[in-house]
Amino acid sequence: MSLRIAFAASSAPIAQSAKAGLTRRYGDHNEDGADVIVALGGDGFMLDTLHRTQNLPAPVYGMNRGTVGFLMNEYSDHGLPERLEQAEQEVINPLSMKATTQDGGEQRALAINEVSLLRAGPQAARLRIIVDGKVRMSELVCDGALVSTPAGSTAYNYSAHGPILPIGSDVLALTAVAAFRPRRWRGALLPKTAEVTFEVMEAQKRPVMAEADGRAVRDVVRVDIRSEPSIAHKVLFDPGHGLEERLIREQFV
Structure with missing residues (x-):
């Protein structure tokens, strides 16, 4: 029985062209009835696809039609069913974010890479850091701070000089x-089970925004973050090119 493949592509012309060619060659099924979803684009589109399809049983296999493509496989229009059959699966648990705003509202979001807080005005942010209900840092004056998963540790976290985390390490990076x-x-390394809270001090004078994989919430006063083990994103990689290998390789360039 042949694989039922669903193709999804970013709006970039190169991704749309790739989808058209692959669809002609292999057909295109509905995502809810597919055996595998092939995402064509860059890392941002891959994250969007994982969020959008998190309740579907099919794993997601990315092919790079973007820029960096850390979460993607190399693009080729040849032998795709064979590559999918041989692909290795990684399971990623996202972070959940609950952001409380100055007006008392709450917004929730999930993040596969990281949840970050960033100053939204000319003055530095003042943050209090609480881990599992205990104040660990009474005041951090900074441009921002973030909590990253191992899968996201080479993204914004690494740019902020945070550590690269092995994919199976069951830890989070607070940077x-x-x-x-x-x-x-x-920063600090925390167990995956840790619940991290940022409280924003002088929130009106020093406004702060929170982001979960690019989903922004402005004027936050408190952000609660924890791993969400009930959600498992299934990502496929070509043999020998999975996240563990990529994370190790990234440290030697």
């Missing part, structure tokens, strides 16, 4: 963005 006080604080 400061341009910390001013304490100036030398570079």
Whole structure:
């Protein structure tokens, strides 16, 4: 029995062209009845596809028609069913974010890569960090801070000088963005089960926004973050090119 493949593509012309050619060659099924979903684009589109299809049983196999493509496989229009049959699966649990705003509202979102807080005005943010109900840092003055999963540790976290985490490490990275006080604080490694809370001090004078994989919430006063084990994103990679190999390779370039 041949694989039922559903193709999804970003709006980029190169991705749309790839989808048209692959559809002609292999057909195109509805996502809810497919054995595998093939995402064509860059990492941003891959994240969008994973979020959008998180309740479907089919795993997602990405092919790079974007820029970096850390979560993607190399693009080729040849032998796709064979590549899909041989692909190795990684399971990623996202982070859940509950952001409380100055007007008392709450917004929730999921993040496969990271949840970040960033100053939204000219002055540095003042954050209090609470882990599992205990205040661990009474004041962090910074441009922002983030909590990253292992899958997202080579993205914004790495740019902010956070550590690269092995995919099976069951830890989260808490990383400061341009910390001013304490100036030398570079963050912390926390168990995957940890619940992290950021409280925004002087929120009106020093406004802060929160983001979960690019989904922004402005004027936050409190952000609660934890891993969400009930959601498992299934991502396929070509043999020898999975996330564990990519994370190790990234540290030697």
